Amino acid sequence: MKTVDLRSDTVTQPTAAMRAAMMAAPLGDDVFGDDPTVNALQDRIAAITGKEAALFMPSGTQSNLCGILAHCGRGDEYIVGQLAHTYRHEGGGAAVFGSVQPQPLTQDAQGRMALADIAAAIKPDDPHFARTRLLCLENTWNGHEMPDDYLRGATQLARENGLTTHLDGARVFNAAVASAAPGQAAFERLREIVDPFDSLSVCFSKGLGAPVGSALCGSRELIDRARRVRKMAGGGLRQAGLLAACALHALDHHVDRLCEDHANARRLADGLGGIEGLAVRSAETNIVFVDVSEGRGPALLDFLKAYGVLATGLMGLRLVTHLDVDAAGIDRTIAAVRRFFAEAPAALTASGRLGPY
Ligand SMILES: *Cc1c(COP(=O)(O)O)cnc(C)c1O
Numbered sequence: 001m002k003t004v005d006l007r008s009d010t011v012t013q014p015t016a017a018m019r020a021a022m023m024a025a026p027l028g029d030d031v032f033g034d035d036p037t038v039n040a041l042q043d044r045i046a047a048i049t050g051k052e053a054a055l056f057m058p059s060g061t062q063s064n065l066c067g068i069l070a071h072c073g074r075g076d077e078y079i080v081g082q083l084a085h086t087y088r089h090e091g092g093g094a095a096v097f098g099s100v101q102p103q104p105l106t107q108d109a110q111g112r113m114a115l116a117d118i119a120a121a122i123k124p125d126d127p128h129f130a131r132t133r134l135l136c137l138e139n140t141w142n143g144h145e146m147p148d149d150y151l152r153g154a155t156q157l158a159r160e161n162g163l164t165t166h167l168d169g170a171r172v173f174n175a176a177v178a179s180a181a182p183g184q185a186a187f188e189r190l191r192e193i194v195d196p197f198d199s200l201s202v203c204f205s206k207g208l209g210a211p212v213g214s215a216l217c218g219s220r221e222l223i224d225r226a227r228r229v230r231k232m233a234g235g236g237l238r239q240a241g242l243l244a245a246c247a248l249h250a251l252d253h254h255v256d257r258l259c260e261d262h263a264n265a266r267r268l269a270d271g272l273g274g275i276e277g278l279a280v281r282s283a284e285t286n287i288v289f290v291d292v293s294e295g296r297g298p299a300l301l302d303f304l305k306a307y308g309v310l311a312t313g314l315m316g317l318r319l320v321t322h323l324d325v326d327a328a329g330i331d332r333t334i335a336a337v338r339r340f341f342a343e344a345p346a347a348l349t350a351s352g353r354l355g356p357y
Contacts, residue, residue, distance in 0.1 A: 004309045004329035009171075009261070009286060009322035012209040018249045025245035029238050030056070031231075037241030041248050045215045048251065049200060050191040053223040054215045055230065056244055060085075060170045062235050063201035063214040065093045068134065070218075070225040071164050071199070074099040077130035079121050079163075081107040086136045086168050097233070101130045109282075111141030112150055115157055122161045132161075138168040139193065143265075143287030145175040148193070155196040167200035169193075170214070174207055174285040177258040186255050198222065207258050207286060208250035209323045212243045254323060261286040264321040264330050271334035277341040281316065291316040300340050307336040 005011045014022070028035035038056050046054040057063040064086045068078055078094065080087040082104040086094075094100040103121050105113040123129035135158040139146040155165045169175075176190035194200050199218030204210035216226050230236060237243075262285055269283030272290060281289040290313075292300055297313050304311060309332065311317045319333070 001308045002329070004325055004333055006309065006311045006319040006321065006325065006333065008312075009206045009320050012322050012324045014211050014246055015209070015323075017253070018209070018246050021249040022242055022245045025241045027239040027241040030240045031236045031238060035239060035241040035244070037248070038244040041244040042215065044248060044251060045202065046217055048187050048190065049194050049202070049217045051194075051199070051217040051219070053220040054217040055223050055226055056237075056240060056247075057201075057214045057216060057230065058212060058235050058237065058243075059205075060168070060201055060203040060214040061090045061093065062230065062233055063203075063216040064090060064136075064166075064168055065097065065233060066226040066229040066235070067166050067199050067201055067216050067218070067222075068094040068100055068136070069098040069229045070216075070222050071134045071166060072098065072100040073133075075101075075130055076133040077101040077103050077123075078134035078136050078166075079103045079105060079113075079118055079132065079158075080136040081105060081111060081113055081138065081141070083107055083111070084136060084138050084141070084168065085170065086138070086166075100133075103130075103132065107141075110144045111138065111146065113154070115153055118154060118157055119161075122163065133163060134158075134166060135163050136166045136168060137197075138170075140171045140175045140285050140287075142289070143171075143174075143282065143284040145178055145285060151193065152196050164198045165196065167194055167197040169200045170203040171206055171285065172200065172202055173255055174258055174262070177255065178262055178285050186258075204247035204250050207261060207322055208247070208254045210243070210246040210250045213247045215247075257323065258286070261321040261323065261325075264325060264327060265319075267327060268319060268321065268330045268333060271330065272337060275338055275341055278316075278337070286321045288319040288321075289316060290319065300337070303340045304333070304336050307332070307339075309333045309336050 025037040030038045042054040087104045105117045122132045176186045180189040204213040265286050269280045277293050279291045
């Protein structure tokens with residue numbers, strides 16, 4: 001029985017065609033700047049995002065770190081959501097490596113910081129304060145696609161106050177595919193979304209299905225500064241064209257198909273919707289969040305595992321669709337969840353019995 005792995009869209013295996021592209025890639029030494037496949041990828045993603053230049057990175061975390069450190073110096077600060085990846089899930093890297101202080105702000109259920117809160121957090125030029133330098137946003141955030149008017153309003157506010165702007169776009173391809181107008185190309189929609197930002201990171205190893213890789217995109221000057229940081233962070237790779245070839249393949253073949261992941265997430269949310277004992281909290285793009293009653297989340301995760309379905313969560317479940325999950329896998333997941341609530345005795349799985357994890 002094939003495992004249905006809904007823990008993350010990072011778990012995908014490279015397809016046979018992607019492996020073939022990898023084997024065929026011409027290679028050089030990228031620290032000397034002469035890996036033709038890396039250079040082709042960087043030119044391609046810069047053109048796709050409408051930025052001057054791009055830099056291939058081993059991970060999204062490193063893209064964001066190099067981006068923040070290219071925007072900010074020691075004693076500067078960046079405004080960021082309390083639950084944003086660039087604040088909460090990157091080990092405090094900007095503070096650790098760059099002496100750049102985060103100024104985290106509360107987000108609403110869709111991941112937005114209030115513009116008034118952003119304005120209030122921008123410090124005057126006064127030696128008491130860190131220098132507020134950068135605004136970081138994220139799209140998609142927990143699957144939520146950020147509305148254009150919010151992205152434009154927040155970046156405009158930042159610019160009016162002399163701040164630069166960075167978008168954590170690990171899943172921005174999902175946002176582009178989900179919000180493209182009928183007949184509009186995904187890449188054209190992507191450029192509209194990222195246009196107001198000075199820089200952005202994108203991930204190739206999430207929904208796009210590459211094994212490794214991310215890119216930072218921005219002005220040539222910013223990218224030159226980021227290249228220094230990348231070297232210091234140990235991210236200067238040599239025959240990285242092996243990895244860049246997978247990312248190029250993904251850009252050619254795995255962008256438009258993201259709508260299948262979104263349809264599968266919708267199918268999952270609809271199927272779970274009628275089951276007593278849980279509630280679908282949100283289901284947008286390729287991520288479904290489910291609240292589970294009476295602290296039964298951990299027991300449900302264990303039960304699903306026995307049925308070959310993997311997910312993550314504490315109070316509830318997070319289920320992520322991707323190119324290695326098909327509609328049959330979604331239906332198996334729905335059936336297993338239904339069985340759990342129909343069969344598993346609540347008394348044995350009540351809060352505390354299995355402990356939180
Ligand atoms: C996955 C992710 C990243 C980067 O993660 P890596 O595991 O370092 O590639 C950054 N931001 C968001 C929102 C992500 O989901």
